[in-house]
Amino acid sequence: MIAVRPPEGDRHGSRQAGRDPARVLLQISDPHFGTEQPDVLRALEALAREQAPAVVVLSGDITQRATRAQFAAARAFVERLAVPARLVIPGNHDIPLFQFGARLLSPYGRYSEAFGRDLEPVIDAPEWLVIGVNTTRRYRHSDGEVSPAQVARVAARLATATPQQLRIVVTHQPVLVTRPEDVTNRLHGRKLAIEHWSRAGADMVMGGHIHLPYVRALHEEADVTCARPMWAVQAGTAVSTRVRGGRPNSVNLVRREADTTLRTCVVERWDHSAADDRFVCAERQRLPLAGLPRLTGRGSMGKGALS
Numbered sequence: 001m002i003a004v005r006p007p008e009g010d011r012h013g014s015r016q017a018g019r020d021p022a023r024v025l026l027q028i029s030d031p032h033f034g035t036e037q038p039d040v041l042r043a044l045e046a047l048a049r050e051q052a053p054a055v056v057v058l059s060g061d062i063t064q065r066a067t068r069a070q071f072a073a074a075r076a077f078v079e080r081l082a083v084p085a086r087l088v089i090p091g092n093h094d095i096p097l098f099q100f101g102a103r104l105l106s107p108y109g110r111y112s113e114a115f116g117r118d119l120e121p122v123i124d125a126p127e128w129l130v131i132g133v134n135t136t137r138r139y140r141h142s143d144g145e146v147s148p149a150q151v152a153r154v155a156a157r158l159a160t161a162t163p164q165q166l167r168i169v170v171t172h173q174p175v176l177v178t179r180p181e182d183v184t185n186r187l188h189g190r191k192l193a194i195e196h197w198s199r200a201g202a203d204m205v206m207g208g209h210i211h212l213p214y215v216r217a218l219h220e221e222a223d224v225t226c227a228r229p230m231w232a233v234q235a236g237t238a239v240s241t242r243v244r245g246g247r248p249n250s251v252n253l254v255r256r257e258a259d260t261t262l263r264t265c266v267v268e269r270w271d272h273s274a275a276d277d278r279f280v281c282a283e284r285q286r287l288p289l290a291g292l293p294r295l296t297g298r299g300s301m302g303k304g305a306l307s
């Protein structure tokens with residue numbers, strides 16, 4: 001990983017070679033509508049207009065309390081972004097917490113009214129294969145999990161990727177944390193997921209939930225089996241007052257190379273600057289990606305396949 005501070009003159013997103021909107025993905029996480037900050041929301045809409053991404057990913061905790069009004073505000077915001085392709089997954093805050101009947105009988109009812117019934121959408125575009133995973137559970141409070149069946153479904157989908165696609169899996173809870181106090185927030189089932197998704201060709205796993213942005217190499221982690229380079233890309237809270245660790249509101253931009261046969265991509269963290277009243281590029285990292293996996297057959301998970 002090559003981490004570089006963006007040059008001063010580029011903090012406001014000046015045009016660079018290779019900045020084709022078709023090759024830009026915007027990750028927004030944990031907006032927690034109901035606790036959104038109007039000035040930050042406006043700044044994020046301005047960033048989206050400026051960068052014109054082809055894909056927007058919302059990696060859960062769309063609302064604070066899963067009310068219809070909060071979902072309606074979130075839906076209106078997403079519509080205003082006018083990004084051609086969007087992928088939204090629920091977070092634990094998107095299941096009603098105190099309305100026990102709704103939590104038990106229709107945990108995703110209000111979410112689905114705003115964002116559709118597909119809780120695990122997929123974007124399959126020439127440059128991108130983005131696979132959403134619903135890691136929330138109505139019987140868990142804030143913890144998330146991925147089941148063996150979900151691991152297998154995602155791996156099978158990854159195996160259909162074309163050589164030109166950047167392959168991204170999106171979960172709400174993180175597959176990797178950086179601080180001891182966040183260990184309890186890690187996704188249950190993550191070891192199985194990392195092992196099989198890396199073998200199937202995933203380039204990165206995007207997440208949120210803990211409101212801390214970072215990028216880490218899963219293949220350098222000692223406690224997981226990761227067959228090839230795969231990255232954990234975590235986003236902070238985009239617009240909520242619920243910031244943590246002294247970090248400002250932030251979002252991520254992922255950029256493909258102009259030559260998609262080059263196996264690298266760039267991940268940028270854009271922080272909200274109250275002084276500038278806009279999001280500014282705070283960190284830019286070029287990530288080396290693995291070559292394409294060798295699979296024994298289309299859709300094969302190879303040795304150790306799940307059922």
Ligand SMILES: [Fe+2]
Pocket residue numbers: 030032061091093209210211
């Ligand atoms: Fe959250």
Ligand SMILES: [Fe+2]
Pocket residue numbers: 060061091092093142172208209210
């Ligand atoms: Fe969460």
